[in-house]
């Protein structure tokens with residue numbers, strides 16, 4: 074080969090070799106500062122948004138609620154009947170906020186939550202509108218008892234109005250003022266002479282104060298002791314994305330870092 078041509082090809086080859094992509098670095102455990110807080114919720118959000126099983130569970134809950142309500146109205150024609158229902162992940166779906174948290178690599182934050190609710194983009198939980206419309210047509214009073222803050226009232230009202238839910242005026246809303254515990258608000262409803270036919274929620278705190286601030290072992294015991302009420306008086310909606318069950322894992326410690334919470338989640342798993 075012509076020596077000049079040989080040298081030229083050698084240089085081309087050398088340049089081509091340098092252009093090869095470097096081997097992928099070995100995956101490393103992210104240090105605490107870069108740990109993506111919401112990453113672990115991806116599977117639950119996917120189930121919520123894409124699992125037809127999730128939808129079926131919602132229909133199952135509302136079908137059961139319908140059956141129970143019809144029976145209670147029939148059995149108590151003269152009673153002042155009411156329903157106490159939670160809003161988030163019971164009547165409306167906010168999984169879009171959780172998906173956004175994943176995209177941002179950040180955890181729940183009251184400020185970003187309020188930015189989400191101000192958008193009024195929550196969608197209806199399958200089966201819920203038909204159920205509340207039926208309750209309304211039967212003359213049953215609906216109380217929306219939610220831990221959305223009173224400062225979220227206008228946006229929440231507009232969101233629910235757009236979804237066509239009934240009985241939307243301020244007398245039917247009990248939003249959070251000072252405490253996330255709902256017992257005081259339930260008592261205020263009982264004090265008006267209502268007989269509560271059904272409670273609906275995705276969090277056991279939506280049903281009874283006994284569950285509040287308890288560890289998961291105690292929550293299990295209480296759930297077992299109340300087993301006859303589920304599907305009868307308490308209608309539970311599925312929510313694997315977040316809830317008191319998760320906060321209880323952290324012993325209600327809100328000071329833990331995302332990495333510490335991740336460590337707890339993995340350490341408590343029951344493996345064989």
Ligand SMILES: [Mg+2]
Pocket residue numbers: 159160161162163274275276
């Ligand atoms: Mg809820």
